[in-house]
Amino acid sequence: MKQKSIAVVGAAETTKMGKIPDVSVIGLHADAALNAMADCGLKPSDIDGVATAGISPVDLAHYMGITPTYADGTSVGGCSFMLHVRHAAAAINEGLCNTVLITHGESGRSRVGAGGFARAASSLAGQFEMPFGPMGPPTMFTIPVLRYLKARGYTVEDLAHVAVIQREWAAMNPRASFKDPITVADVLGADMIAWPFTKLMCCLVTDGGGALILTSAERAKDFPQKPVYILGTGESVETPMVSQMEDFTSSKAFRVSGKKAFEESGISHSDVDHLMIYDAFAHLPLYGLEDLGFCKPGEAAGFIRGRNTAPGGKLPLNTNGGGLSYMHSGMYGMYALQESVRQMRGIAPAQVPGAKISIAHGVGGMFAASGTIVFSNEAP
Amino acid sequence: MPPRMLPEPTPETRHFWDGCKAGELRLQRCTDCDGGSYFPPRPFCPKCGSRKVENYAASGKGVLWSYVINMRPRPDMGTEPYAIAVVKLAEGPQMMSNIVNCPQTPEALQLDMPLTVTFAAQNDDISLPFFEPVKG
Ligand SMILES: [Zn+2]
Numbered sequence: 113m114k115q116k117s118i119a120v121v122g123a124a125e126t127t128k129m130g131k132i133p134d135v136s137v138i139g140l141h142a143d144a145a146l147n148a149m150a151d152c153g154l155k156p157s158d159i160d161g162v163a164t165a166g167i168s169p170v171d172l173a174h175y176m177g178i179t180p181t182y183a184d185g186t187s188v189g190g191c192s193f194m195l196h197v198r199h200a201a202a203a204i205n206e207g208l209c210n211t212v213l214i215t216h217g218e219s220g221r222s223r224v225g226a227g228g229f230a231r232a233a234s235s236l237a238g239q240f241e242m243p244f245g246p247m248g249p250p251t252m253f254t255i256p257v258l259r260y261l262k263a264r265g266y267t268v269e270d271l272a273h274v275a276v277i278q279r280e281w282a283a284m285n286p287r288a289s290f291k292d293p294i295t296v297a298d299v300l301g302a303d304m305i306a307w308p309f310t311k312l313m314c315c316l317v318t319d320g321g322g323a324l325i326l327t328s329a330e331r332a333k334d335f336p337q338k339p340v341y342i343l344g345t346g347e348s349v350e351t352p353m354v355s356q357m358e359d360f361t362s363s364k365a366f367r368v369s370g371k372k373a374f375e376e377s378g379i380s381h382s383d384v385d386h387l388m389i390y391d392a393f394a395h396l397p398l399y400g401l402e403d404l405g406f407c408k409p410g411e412a413a414g415f416i417r418g419r420n421t422a423p424g425g426k427l428p429l430n431t432n433g434g435g436l437s438y439m440h441s442g443m444y445g446m447y448a449l450q451e452s453v454r455q456m457r458g459i460a461p462a463q464v465p466g467a468k469i470s471i472a473h474g475v476g477g478m479f480a481a482s483g484t485i486v487f488s489n490e491a492p
Numbered sequence: 493m494p495p496r497m498l499p500e501p502t503p504e505t506r507h508f509w510d511g512c513k514a515g516e517l518r519l520q521r522c523t524d525c526d527g528g529s530y531f532p533p534r535p536f537c538p539k540c541g542s543r544k545v546e547n548y549a550a551s552g553k554g555v556l557w558s559y560v561i562n563m564r565p566r567p568d569m570g571t572e573p574y575a576i577a578v579v580k581l582a583e584g585p586q587m588m589s590n591i592v593n594c595p596q597t598p599e600a601l602q603l604d605m606p607l608t609v610t611f612a613a614q615n616d617d618i619s620l621p622f623f624e625p626v627k628g
Contacts (some may be wrong), residue, residue, distance in 0.1 A: 232500075233497070233498065233499060233500035234499075234500040234501075234502050236505075236532050238499060238500065239499035239500065239501065239502075239505055239509075239532070240499070240531075240532045240587065240588060241588045242497050242499075243496065243497055243498055243499055243620055244576055244577075244588050244589055244590050244620075245562060245565070245566050245569045245574055245576050245590065246562075246566075246576050246588075247562060247564065247566045251560055251562045251576055252576075254560045255558055255559065255560055255576060255578055255588075256558050256578075257558070257560075258558045258559060258560075258603060259557055259558035259603065260558075262603050303563075304563045305563060305564065306560040306561065306562050306563060306564075306576075307560060307561035307563065307573075307598060308560075308598075309560065353532070353588075355578045355586055355587060355588040356531075356532070356586065360557065360558055360578075
């Protein structure tokens with residue numbers, strides 16, 4: 113895409129976060145959408161493009177009273193919203209629509225109006241994975257990790273450090289689910305979920321949502337909030353079955369998506385002031401730092417232990433506390449995007465002083481898909 | 493205990509499950525390119541797209557590539573923790589399986605340990621391919 117041709121003009125999360133037993137899934141989408149519209153002063157009749165995952169864009173458009181000329185139902189897991197941003201940018205530039213609303217809402221904890229985690233017994237995953245006992249992401253996303261640790265010379269303590277440092281960020285975020293400090297010993301001593309993963313290496317399960325509104329950079333200047341420009345984007349997909357991931361030590365989807373986003377944005381790694389890497393589990397920031405090229409293979413664990421990603425470090429990472437400590441409703445990518453937008457607007461609870469470029473990198477499924485968005489707060 | 497979750501074969505995977513029933517681990521390979529063996533089954537080569545592929549009985553040998561030990565057993569899997577493993581087959585492909593005739597502990601389950609396939613009938617149609625440590 114053309115750099116800085118598109119901007120985020122509206123961004124908001126649901127009014128409440130965490131445990132919301134009195135709102136259904138579509139209600140969470142709507143609450144976030146209404147908050148994002150209020151953020152930029154738009155009404156449903158001003159929106160002519162919709163994108164969402166989990167529910168259909170038809171559900172969203174009808175519920176909100178929107179008559180779109182553009183609808184995107186890309187649903188590749190938690191990074192779907194990164195792909196929605198990318199596709200919306202292309203659609204607006206191509207004249208398919210002017211203003212796109214992207215929503216997420218999920219009743220991950222309370223399960224109000226929510227579906228289940230099912231695979232048809234005749235699907236490839238149903239035939240070649242489910243008979244062997246996986247029980248959702250904690251027992252699937254984690255499967256490559258022992259191979260990764262052995263290949264890199266990392267330890268389970270390295271996984272624990274990821275959780276400990278993200279808790280430091282969460283402590284600065286009033287909306288974070290968990291704010292109390294934790295130690296490596298706390299993480300290693302927590303309930304074992306799927307060896308070697310303890311509960312504190314796994315994401316939260318909460319309720320919530322978020323929404324973004326995008327339009328052309330030219331129009332963006334007329335909105336009340338500081339525009340956050342899209343500098344570059346990437347996406348890719350690899351496999352619906354984690355057992356078939358080509359390389360257990362590196363995500364092909366991460367590499368392809370990240371490379372494309374860096375190429376489009378024309379930046380180098382040293383230009384990046386703030387980074388979000390979707391952390392459904394503690395190993396993901398390690399894979400992300402390596403596959404996006406911030407660290408050489410084998411150096412990511414030391415980079416985190418050396419406090420480079422911690423408060424005061426040179427590459428602030430997952431500054432909202434992440435899926436491990438902030439919130440995780442199921443498809444967390446929207447919250448990574450929201451935190452990048454807050455950092456670019458200069459209003460994040462743990463604001464990185466002077467940050468000009470932020471990257472939000474998402475994963476979908478179990479290393480199945482990836483999307484990467486590079487944001488800038490400097491006008492074109 | 494509810495019945496174990498079992499695969500529902502499709503026309504494209506039938507040969508694999510028939511193989512398991514007959515005590516053979518059947519892989520596929522391309523006869524047009526040297527793309528090697530691939531898995532899961534499909535009637536074309538994922539490297540070159542050719543439909544000229546053949547089924548063959550693989551060695552059933554492999555190594556333990558990676559795993560987790562699920563401490564909260566799925567209801568149809570019994571009450572004890574069990575390893576969900578990925579085996580790297582001698583012919584190249586990776587497949588998910590369980591490791592049987594072996595304690596389900598980190599000490600017993602060492603990465604790269606040699607494994608061999610063993611089949612366990614679940615009903616008249618479906619046998620699941622499991623792996624066990626090579627003896628001796
Ligand atoms: Zn071929």
